[in-house]
Amino acid sequence: xxxxxxAITSFGTLLKYAQALEEHLxxxxxxxxxxxxxxxxxxxxxxxxxPAGLAACAKxxxxxxQQLERLRRERLNEVVLxxxxxxDRTTYxxxxxxxxxxxxxxxxxxxxxxxxxxxERASRFYRDAAACATHVLGGLERSFGRxxxxxxxxxxxxxxx
Amino acid sequence: xxxxxxLPEAAPHYGRLRNFVAGGFVACDSxxxxxxxxxxxxxxxAQVPLSAAVQxxxxxxxxxxxxxxxxxxxxxxxxxxxxxxxxxxxxxYESIARVLVQEHGKVIDEARGSVRRTIxxxxxxxxxxxxxxxxxxxxxxxxxxxxxxxxxxxxVCAAIAPFNFPAMVPFWFWPLAVACGNTFVVKxxxxxxxxxxxxxxxxxxxxxxxxxxxxxxxxxxxxDALIADPRVRAISFVGSTPVARQIYASAAAHGKRVQCxxxxxxxxxxxxxADLDAHVPNMVSSFFGNSGQRCLAGAxxxxxxxxxxxxxxxFVAAAGKLRLGYGLDETVxxxxxxxxxxxxxxxxxxxxxxAEGARLLLDGRNPKVAxxxxxxxxxxxxxxxxxxxxxxxxxxxxxxxxxxxxAKDLDEAIALANSGRFGxxxxxxxxxxxxxxxxxxxxxxxxxxxxxxxxxxMAYFPxxxxxDSFFGDLHGQGRDGVGFFTDRKVVISRWG
Numbered sequence: 001x002x003x004x005x006x007a008i009t010s011f012g013t014l015l016k017y018a019q020a021l022e023e024h025l026x027x028x029x030x031x032x033x034x035x036x037x038x039x040x041x042x043x044x045x046x047x048x049x050x051p052a053g054l055a056a057c058a059k060x061x062x063x064x065x066q067q068l069e070r071l072r073r074e075r076l077n078e079v080v081l082x083x084x085x086x087x088d089r090t091t092y093x094x095x096x097x098x099x100x101x102x103x104x105x106x107x108x109x110x111x112x113x114x115x116x117x118x119x120e121r122a123s124r125f126y127r128d129a130a131a132c133a134t135h136v137l138g139g140l141e142r143s144f145g146r147x148x149x150x151x152x153x154x155x156x157x158x159x160x161x
Numbered sequence: 162x163x164x165x166x167x168l169p170e171a172a173p174h175y176g177r178l179r180n181f182v183a184g185g186f187v188a189c190d191s192x193x194x195x196x197x198x199x200x201x202x203x204x205x206x207a208q209v210p211l212s213a214a215v216q217x218x219x220x221x222x223x224x225x226x227x228x229x230x231x232x233x234x235x236x237x238x239x240x241x242x243x244x245x246x247x248x249x250x251x252x253x254y255e256s257i258a259r260v261l262v263q264e265h266g267k268v269i270d271e272a273r274g275s276v277r278r279t280i281x282x283x284x285x286x287x288x289x290x291x292x293x294x295x296x297x298x299x300x301x302x303x304x305x306x307x308x309x310x311x312x313x314x315x316x317v318c319a320a321i322a323p324f325n326f327p328a329m330v331p332f333w334f335w336p337l338a339v340a341c342g343n344t345f346v347v348k349x350x351x352x353x354x355x356x357x358x359x360x361x362x363x364x365x366x367x368x369x370x371x372x373x374x375x376x377x378x379x380x381x382x383x384x385d386a387l388i389a390d391p392r393v394r395a396i397s398f399v400g401s402t403p404v405a406r407q408i409y410a411s412a413a414a415h416g417k418r419v420q421c422x423x424x425x426x427x428x429x430x431x432x433x434x435a436d437l438d439a440h441v442p443n444m445v446s447s448f449f450g451n452s453g454q455r456c457l458a459g460a461x462x463x464x465x466x467x468x469x470x471x472x473x474x475x476f477v478a479a480a481g482k483l484r485l486g487y488g489l490d491e492t493v494x495x496x497x498x499x500x501x502x503x504x505x506x507x508x509x510x511x512x513x514x515x516a517e518g519a520r521l522l523l524d525g526r527n528p529k530v531a532x533x534x535x536x537x538x539x540x541x542x543x544x545x546x547x548x549x550x551x552x553x554x555x556x557x558x559x560x561x562x563x564x565x566x567x568a569k570d571l572d573e574a575i576a577l578a579n580s581g582r583f584g585x586x587x588x589x590x591x592x593x594x595x596x597x598x599x600x601x602x603x604x605x606x607x608x609x610x611x612x613x614x615x616x617x618x619m620a621y622f623p624x625x626x627x628x629d630s631f632f633g634d635l636h637g638q639g640r641d642g643v644g645f646f647t648d649r650k651v652v653i654s655r656w657g
Contacts, residue, residue, distance in 0.1 A: 006491055007166070009493075009494055010268070010491065010494060011270050012269055013166065013491050013492055016166070016491060072273075073251075073254060073273075074277070076270065076273050076274045077278055078275060078450065078451070078455075078615055081274055081446055081450055081615075082442040082443045082445065082446035083446065083482075084442075085442065085482070134439075
C-alpha cells in the first residue's frame with residue numbers, strides 16, 4: 001500500500017500523495033465502521049465527541065478525494081508549476097492496516113488509536129502542504145489548511161479527548 | 162521501497178497518422194513520411210506523412226466550402242460543438258496529457274497544465290456570442306441616421322504550430338476563429354503531430370459540420386501551400402524568429418492577415434530585496450520548466466547588487482537538484498529535449514559558451530538518466546561570467562541553458578533586459594513596489610512577470626511579444642484574437 005504514496009517532488013505528486021492518503025483513510029475508516037457495526041465485536045464503538053462516527057469519517061475522506069481530483073485538474077497550469085521540496089513521503093504515511101480485531105475494549109482502543117494516528121499524520125501532511133502551496137498555488141493553501149484542521153479535529157475525536 | 166509513480170503510456174505506437182478533412186479522417190498518400198520519436202526513449206511511436214500541396218488544397222477546399230453555411234449559423238449555435246469538445250477534452254484530459262509526454266518529452270505536470278490551458282482557450286471561445294457583439298449609436302451619423310459597427314468573419318484561416326506545446330498552441334487560434342464564424346485548417350508541427358491527431362478524434366466526435374475545422378500534417382511544403390493559397394485569409398504562426406519573419410513577409414505579400422510569434426531571450430531580474438526563500442524554486446521553474454523550450458522561459462538571470470553571488474549560488478544549488486527522467490514518471494521534474502536535432506543544437510550552444518570563455522557553473526551535458534541512456538537529455542546548465550556579446554547571451558537557445566549577467570542597479574538591469582532584439586517576456590523578483598512598477602513600465606516585452614517567472618497570459622488576455630518576438634498587429638488570445646479573426650464593418654442607416 002505504501003507504494004501508492006510517491007516521493008513529493010512536484011504539484012502532481014503532492015496531489016497524488018494526498019489522493020492516496022484520502023483513499024486509504026476512507027478505506028480503513030470504512031473497515032473500522034463495519035467492525036463497529038456488529039454490537040460488541042471487538043469492543044469498538046463510536047466515542048462521545050466523534051463528529052459523526054467512523055462512517056462519517058470514511059465519507060469525509062471519500063469527499064476529500066473527489067475534491068482533490070477537481071483541484072488537480074482545475075488548478076494546474078504552467079504559471080504555477082515549480083519543484084516541490086522539503087516534504088518527506090515517509091513522514092506522513094498512515095497506518096497501513098488496522099490492528100487485528102479481538103475481544104474486549106482494548107482491540108477497539110487500538111483501532112481508534114491507529115485511525116487517530118493516521119489522522120494526525122494527515123493533518124501534518126496538509127499543514128506542510130499548505131505552507132508549501134503558499135508560493136505555488138494560493139487557492140490550494142486554503143483547501144489544504146481546511147483539510148489539516150478537519151483531520152486534527154477527527155484525531156481528537158477518535159482519541160476521545 | 163518501490164514507488165508506483167510511473168504512469169503507463171497511452172499506446173506504444175500510434176500508426177500512420179491521417180489528415181482530418183471535411184469532417185473525417187483521410188489517409189495521406191504522400192511518399193514523404195517521418196518517424197515520430199519519443200525523445201526519452203528514442204523509440205519510434207508513429208509515422209507522419211508530410212502532405213504536399215494537393216492535400217493542403219483538399220483541406221482548404223473543404224474549409225472554403227463549409228464557410229458560407231457556417232458563417233450564417235448563429236453564434237450561439239456555432240459554440241455548441243465547442244462546448245461538446247470541452248466536455249470530451251475534460252473526459253480525456255489525462256490520456257491526452259500522457260500522449261503529449263510521450264511525443265514531446267515534457268513532464269506529466271507540464272503536459273497536464275498545457276491541456277488545461279488548451280481547455281481554457283476553448284472555454285474563452287465559447288463566449289463568442291458576447292465577444293462578437295458590435296457597437297451602435299443612435300443618431301450617430303446625424304439626426305435620424307444611426308451608425309453601427311459589426312464584426313464579420315474572414316473566411317478560411319490557418320495556423321502553423323510549433324513543437325513546444327503540441328496541444329495548446331493550435332487552440333490559441335482555431336476555437337476562437339471558428340466561434341467567430343471562420344473555418345480553419347490546422348498544421349501541427351511534424352515533430353509532434355500525435356497529440357493533435359488524438360484531439361481531432363474528439364473534434365470528430367464533437368460534431369462540427371464537415372469542413373469547419375481541418376487538420377493537415379506536414380512540414381514546410383504544407384505551410385508554404387497554406388500561405389500561398391489565395392482562399393486562406395489569415396495565418397497564425399508560432400515558432401522561431403527567422404521563420405516568423407519570413408512567414409510574416411510571405412503571408413503579407415499574399416495579401417493575408419497575419420500574426421507571427423517568434424523567439425525570445427527573456428531576462429529575469431532578481432533585486433537584492435527579493436525573497437529568495439520563497440522564489441528560488443519559481444525561478445528554477447522559469448528557466449528549466451519544459452526543459453527551457455518555451456517562449457516565456459527565463460534565459461538570462463540578472464542578479465542585482467550586493468547579493469548577486471548569493472542569488473547565483475542558491476539558484477545553481479536548486480537547479481542541480483532537479484530530477485531528470487521520462488516525464489511519465491510523476492516524480493521527474495525535467496524531461497528531455499523534444500528531438501534529436503534540437504538536442505544537438507542546444508549542445509552546440511553549450512560548446513560555444515565554453516569556447517567563448519564563459520564559466521560553466523553547472524554542466525548539463527551527458528547526464529546519467531537511469532533507464533533512459535538514449536534519451537535526448539540535457540540537464541540544467543548555468544554559465545556565469547558571461548558578457549553581453551556572447552552568442553549564449555544574444556541568441557535564443559530554447560533549452561535548459563542559463564546565463565548569469567550581473568547588474569549593479571535596477572537601471573542597469575532594465576538596460577540589459579532591453580538590450581536584445583527580442584521582447585517576449587521578462588520578470589522581476591523584488592519586494593519593492595517601486596522597483597516592480599519601474600520594471601513593468603520601462604522593460605520592452607509583451608509579458609512582464611512580477612515575482613513569477615513564467616508570465617503566461619490566460620486565454621482571456623492577449624498573448625504576444627514585442628520587438629523581434631512578434632510580427633503583426635493583433636496578438637493571439639483574448640479580444641485581440643476576436644479582432645484578428647474578424648473584419649469590422651460600419652453600417653450607417655437612414656429610414657424615412
